[in-house]
Amino acid sequence: MPAPAPYRGRFAPSPTGPLHLGSLVAALGSWLMARRSGGEWRLRVEDLDPPREVAGAAQAQIRALAAFGLRHDGEVEYQSTRGAHYAAALGRLLDAGDAFECHCSRADVAGQGGVHRHCVAGARRADPAVRLRVPDGCVIAFDDALHGQVAQDVATAVGDIVLRRADGLWAYQLAVVVDDAAQGITDVVRGADLLDSTPRQILLQQRLGLSTPRYAHLPLVVDASGHKLSKALAASPVDAAAPLPALALAWRILGQDPDAVATATGPAGFLDCALATFDVTRIPRGPVRLPAAMHNTPVAHRD
Known part of the structure; x- marks a missing residue:
């Protein structure tokens, strides 16, 4: 029997606006699962729907991911070229x-x-x-x-x-x-809003x-009414200039121990601590509600 292919994951945002908390949760979760397996983490821009795209959003998302320390392997793939x-x-x-x-x-x-x-x-x-x-x-x-x-x-x-x-x-x-086939993706880690799409893709x-x-489908972040965060707070991007609060919140949404990253002083240190203590079994299966006090507050803080 041939050896299994090395782990290769990906994050694939749509350029419909700035990176928000729900997107950051998906990015952090997929990055952690790739890196803890010693694998690659690829980045793909799903720019298939020009009427819904926001000019400059793709590059802004890429810069934000870099500011959060979530660096990808290889070249960025753009669906509009394929x-x-x-x-x-x-x-x-x-x-x-x-x-x-x-x-x-x-x-x-x-x-x-x-x-x-x-x-x-x-x-x-x-x-x-x-x-x-x-x-x-x-x-x-x-x-x-x-x-x-x-x-x-x-x-x-x-x-x-x-x-x-x-x-x-x-x-x-x-x-x-x-x-996914062309990029050799072995593991798709994304939000649970795409769980129902998986059978048709298979x-x-x-x-x-x-x-x-x-x-693996990560928990959605929802507001107090249970609405998906990307719809409720579409105008509230995460703050790439102050990345630690947003990373810490995304870490908690993934069900991880806040104390494990409490002493981190920058994105690189945070990700080192997170990678050392990340526990997949702690990830919630259901949606995670954002605390009410944060619903209208951008966190110096997404199928």
């Missing part, structure tokens, strides 16, 4: 009959309960989407390092999966699968003949 690779993968799926053009409108899909199972007869449009064909009874199960076994009936929960949108933009699900990996990485 359209030819996505097109090649899509061509293979079309040639195999695993993908098809879909002329349905959003209203057509809404009429099916929001889950595409068949195209509306006679529907035609100049700009069809392309979907992955998902057969009835298609159940995908996997073992998540934090959540245990997760199973999803992709046909009933998701339906036929969009691979290229009607506006011509590449869908996240296809791009992330192609890029299905795509199977259809494309790609290996499936290991997965």
Whole structure:
């Protein structure tokens, strides 16, 4: 039996704004899990959706990560440069009959309960989407390092999966699968908001003949109402000029011992202490509520 590939993780933010606390938790958690395994930590900018992107956000996020001491290996990957690779993968799926053009409108899909199972007869449009064909009874199960076994009936929960949108933009699900394989990613550590996306990504990996990485989904940071922090505090970036308070808060959200990093005097020292004491078994499985006093306070302080 061949030896397992060396650990290679990644962090893949979307350039829709500055780095916020939820993103920092995902970055710190994935960095710690990569480094404690003696592995690499790659950085990928998921700039697939120009209408949602903020000018300069990608470079600001990269600078912020460096200020927090979270330095990546290799060159930064930009999804906006990889359209030819996505097109090649899509061509293979079309040639195999695993993908098809879909002329349905959003209203057509809404009429099916929001889950595409068949195209509306006679529907035609100049700009069809392309979907992955998902057969009835298609159940995908996997073992998540934090959540245990997760199973999803992709046909009933998701339906036929969009691979290229009607506006011509590449869908996240296809791009992330192609890029994880191309970068040799062995372990995907990310927020639990993407837990439900994992079965459809595994299905795509199977259809494309790609290996499936290991997965771990970190707790989401939510406000007092249970809303995802990235939506509630989108305008409250972490303060890269004063990194220790935000790192300490992210460390606590990951369920780790605050005393282990209490004497750190800078990002490098903090990460040394964190790496020496990091305990995966302490990571919460459910969402973590941000203390109420912090809801409207930027912490000199994200699928």
